[in-house]
Amino acid sequence: MTATTWRELPAAVRSQVAVARRWGFWGTLAAAFVAIGAVATVQRFALGLGRTTNLTDHFPWGLWIGLDFLGIGLAAAGFTIVASVHIFHVHRFEPIVRPALLTAFIGYVLVMVVLVVDLGRPDRFWHALFMWNPHSVMFEITWCLILYSTVLAFEFAPVALQRFGITAPLPLLRKIALPFILAGVVLSTLHQSSFGSLYLIVPGRLHPLWYSPLLPVLFFMSCLAAGLSTVVFLCLHVTRYGRRRLPVAVLPDLAKVVAVVLALYGLVRLQDLADRGVLRAGTLGSYEGLMFAGEFLIGVVAPLAVLALPRARRQRAGLYAASTLVLMGFAANRMNTVVTGLESWPHTTYFPSWQEIAISLGIAALGCTLFALAARYFGVIPEGADDPGQGSAEQAALPAGLPLPRRRHFALLALIPTALLVASLYATSVLEETAETGQSPPPPAPPVDLARGLAAFEFPRDVTFERGDGSPGAVTFRHLSHVDARAPECASCHAAGFSLLGRERGGPAPAAGVMHDDRQCGRCHDAAQDCGFCHAG
Amino acid sequence: MSNPASEPHTPQGLLIDTTRCIGCGACSLACAERNGLPVPDTARRDADLSDRAFTVVRAQGGRFVRRLCMHCDEPTCASVCLVGAFRKTAGGPVVYDESRCIGCRYCMQACPFTVPRYEWDKVLPRVRKCDLCAPRLAEGRPTACAAACPTGATRFGPRDALLAEARARIAAEPGRYLPQVYGAVEAGGTSVLLISDVSFAALGYPDDLPHEALPALTWRVMSQVPRFAVTAGVFLAGVYWITNRREEVAAEQGRPAPGDGPDAGREAP
Numbered sequence: 001m002t003a004t005t006w007r008e009l010p011a012a013v014r015s016q017v018a019v020a021r022r023w024g025f026w027g028t029l030a031a032a033f034v035a036i037g038a039v040a041t042v043q044r045f046a047l048g049l050g051r052t053t054n055l056t057d058h059f060p061w062g063l064w065i066g067l068d069f070l071g072i073g074l075a076a077a078g079f080t081i082v083a084s085v086h087i088f089h090v091h092r093f094e095p096i097v098r099p100a101l102l103t104a105f106i107g108y109v110l111v112m113v114v115l116v117v118d119l120g121r122p123d124r125f126w127h128a129l130f131m132w133n134p135h136s137v138m139f140e141i142t143w144c145l146i147l148y149s150t151v152l153a154f155e156f157a158p159v160a161l162q163r164f165g166i167t168a169p170l171p172l173l174r175k176i177a178l179p180f181i182l183a184g185v186v187l188s189t190l191h192q193s194s195f196g197s198l199y200l201i202v203p204g205r206l207h208p209l210w211y212s213p214l215l216p217v218l219f220f221m222s223c224l225a226a227g228l229s230t231v232v233f234l235c236l237h238v239t240r241y242g243r244r245r246l247p248v249a250v251l252p253d254l255a256k257v258v259a260v261v262l263a264l265y266g267l268v269r270l271q272d273l274a275d276r277g278v279l280r281a282g283t284l285g286s287y288e289g290l291m292f293a294g295e296f297l298i299g300v301v302a303p304l305a306v307l308a309l310p311r312a313r314r315q316r317a318g319l320y321a322a323s324t325l326v327l328m329g330f331a332a333n334r335m336n337t338v339v340t341g342l343e344s345w346p347h348t349t350y351f352p353s354w355q356e357i358a359i360s361l362g363i364a365a366l367g368c369t370l371f372a373l374a375a376r377y378f379g380v381i382p383e384g385a386d387d388p389g390q391g392s393a394e395q396a397a398l399p400a401g402l403p404l405p406r407r408r409h410f411a412l413l414a415l416i417p418t419a420l421l422v423a424s425l426y427a428t429s430v431l432e433e434t435a436e437t438g439q440s441p442p443p444p445a446p447p448v449d450l451a452r453g454l455a456a457f458e459f460p461r462d463v464t465f466e467r468g469d470g471s472p473g474a475v476t477f478r479h480l481s482h483v484d485a486r487a488p489e490c491a492s493c494h495a496a497g498f499s500l501l502g503r504e505r506g507g508p509a510p511a512a513g514v515m516h517d518d519r520q521c522g523r524c525h526d527a528a529q530d531c532g533f534c535h536a537g
Numbered sequence: 538m539s540n541p542a543s544e545p546h547t548p549q550g551l552l553i554d555t556t557r558c559i560g561c562g563a564c565s566l567a568c569a570e571r572n573g574l575p576v577p578d579t580a581r582r583d584a585d586l587s588d589r590a591f592t593v594v595r596a597q598g599g600r601f602v603r604r605l606c607m608h609c610d611e612p613t614c615a616s617v618c619l620v621g622a623f624r625k626t627a628g629g630p631v632v633y634d635e636s637r638c639i640g641c642r643y644c645m646q647a648c649p650f651t652v653p654r655y656e657w658d659k660v661l662p663r664v665r666k667c668d669l670c671a672p673r674l675a676e677g678r679p680t681a682c683a684a685a686c687p688t689g690a691t692r693f694g695p696r697d698a699l700l701a702e703a704r705a706r707i708a709a710e711p712g713r714y715l716p717q718v719y720g721a722v723e724a725g726g727t728s729v730l731l732i733s734d735v736s737f738a739a740l741g742y743p744d745d746l747p748h749e750a751l752p753a754l755t756w757r758v759m760s761q762v763p764r765f766a767v768t769a770g771v772f773l774a775g776v777y778w779i780t781n782r783r784e785e786v787a788a789e790q791g792r793p794a795p796g797d798g799p800d801a802g803r804e805a806p
Contacts, residue, residue, distance in 0.1 A: 089777075185769070459687070
């Protein structure tokens with residue numbers, strides 16, 4: 001079997017080179033992103049988080065957490081499609097199972113990479129496995145991530161094994177598949193929602209447009225639409241030259257499911273906001289309101305409008321537009337939750353550093369490249385000719401070979417980062433403005449009322465140092481004679497070397513000459529003068 | 538880490554009376570001294586907590602007011618920490634075990650008082666915050682800040698006694714204080730209590746915190762996880778069995794399987 005693999009490899013490489021020439025633009029772009037991302041990753045590990053990110057004490061989570069949310073959400077198709085095909089036995093989606101599994105597996109692996117990059121102590125990531133705190137949402141997420149990645153590996157294993165010609169374990173894998181499939185669906189549902197639960201504990205900090213007791217439900221519902229849209233998008237992309245194709249009805253059917261889930265999500269989202277009284281003019285007119293409106297219009301209203309047209313669902317362009325819109329809206333929702341919603345309190349702004357952006361883009365490019373390569377290598381989407389059982393009339397309705405005009409295609413893709421960039425820049429400028437104007441009328445502060453504090457002021461008790469050998473007598477330090485009781489300033493002396501905690505001790509004499517030193521009493525008192533002035537005891 | 542056996546058994550705490558603070562900065566100096574931190578600039582009135590300052594005195598709302606870890610009775614940081622690096626001790630302090638920390642910074646994200654700070658400058662950073670002088674408490678001594686305070690603006694003692702004293706002070710001079718002990722119920726109660734004559738919001742303290750401990754918000758969901766997993770697993774297995782059986786029956790009867798038809802089986806969740 002190895003022999004065939006080796007014999008096939010050059011052919012695969014040859015075809016890849018050929019395709020790479022055709023994919024020149026995307027390939028080059030991805031390679032550039034990965035390279036810059038690699039440089040940034042080296043910097044991040046060599047210099048630490050502080051010097052390579054714009055994260056601060058007031059903004060400890062940034063772009064990378066948003067990227068985790070995105071990656072996991074986009075990978076949601078893995079469990080939805082598997083559930084519909086293998087549990088609900090909706091066989092129409094059978095051809096999508098492999099691309100969905102591949103998307104999910106790559107998504108999960110990359111999210112774990114990002115998590116390790118984001119950890120302050122990446123060398124200790126294994127602590128998560130051995131030190132348990134079941135009260136932490138992060139604990140649940142970690143375990144779901146690990147277990148579900150294992151499940152995905154098992155689910156994808158038959159594809160990989162078949163590719164390498166190893167058929168012996170396949171019957172066994174098939175036999176034990178069901179528990180894995182069930183576990184995978186349950187685990188995914190759990191942690192897709194628990195990414196939302198992460199924020200349940202910050203009711204005062206996260207803006208009410210994004211904070212909701214329903215966060216776990218909303219995160220779950222939105223990931224369904226986003227995950228399916230990811231598969232639609234990737235399948236459109238991989239099949240755009242017609243060499244690989246899917247049964248014609250699959251993507252339009254999938255788009256219908258997206259529309260239904262999206263509509264449900266939109267309803268629950270609005271209903272929740274209305275119930276909590278957030279949908280007011282005051283809130284919606286604010287900067288956060290604008291960001292929410294953008295997120296909702298782009299990610300829910302616009303794709304629903306596109307998908308409502310049966311004609312659009314059957315066109316590649318329509319499907320492209322709808323899935324891209326859903327993904328943009330989803331990205332905006334997660335980024336708003338992670339960044340926008342947390343900028344109002346504590347009043348602060350955040351814009352990622354170039355390293356944060358470079359690593360994020362590099363990871364995204366890596367994910368797309370891995371998907372494209374694996375899709376081809378493992379035959380995840382079959383080669384063109386074998387498309388049995390589909391009428392040729394339907395073929396004509398959606399010619400898989402008809403690529404979208406590439407410039408328009410590129411424009412759509414470029415919209416995502418551009419929109420995010422513009423939104424963030426806008427956010428930063430608006431917040432800085434409000435910060436300036438917000439601070440201009442300071443509330444008339446009452447004067448600092450020292451009198452009450454001074455009335456309670458007590459001089460610390462006298463500190464007596466016993467008489468040492470050869471000393472003329474004991475020395476008693478009195479705060480009374482050193483401090484102006486009308487304006488006591490502890491810091492003027494205690495910051496300069498006189499210990500605050502040592503005064504509790506006092507007691508035995510220090511070594512001879514220590515107190516005459518100019519770091520101690522000797523700084524002001526001249527040891528050559530009247531000994532009895534200090535050594536009074 | 539102190540030996541649990543020698544920790545005080547009744548929760549200790551601090552009472553901070555902003556009407557008594559003269560802003561001398563002795564607390565922050567003593568804190569820096571006890572923790573081996575750089576000497577703070579006590580002339581600065583707008584200093585913020587940092588990885589090098591576990592308490593600061595700020596001039597805010599016309600008063601001097603301290604910032605430090607509030608040592609919640611049910612700490613959010615301890616609840617969210619994936620590896621259990623934070624722990625509320627019986628004696629009051631919320632302590633941090635740096636040897637467990639993996640640096641996810643969820644504590645910083647979740648703390649209702651935005652207290653935990655990070656050593657951003659370091660390649661292998663730690664979270665830093667006030668530990669209520671847990672080692673000193675274990676020796677039966679008060680916190681360094683309370684021992685250094687010359688006006689009694691920061692008092693150390695058992696939390697119950699301090700709460701009673703705070704209420705007594707308010708009752709004795711109702712005109713002098715607002716009728717609220719901050720920390721008595723905020724975020725489920727804290728070991729650090731504040732009384733003041735100006736609003737706590739003006740002093741920079743969040744005034745919209747729930748009176749319920751925040752970990753309850755997630756536990757309400759987290760505690761459902763095992764039940765959900767079992768229910769969902771059984772439900773899905775049932776669906777599998779039913780749809781599978783339908784296909785088997787259909788195959789035996791020579792009909793097309795229900796899921797294969799063009800309009801059959803509207804989609805899964």
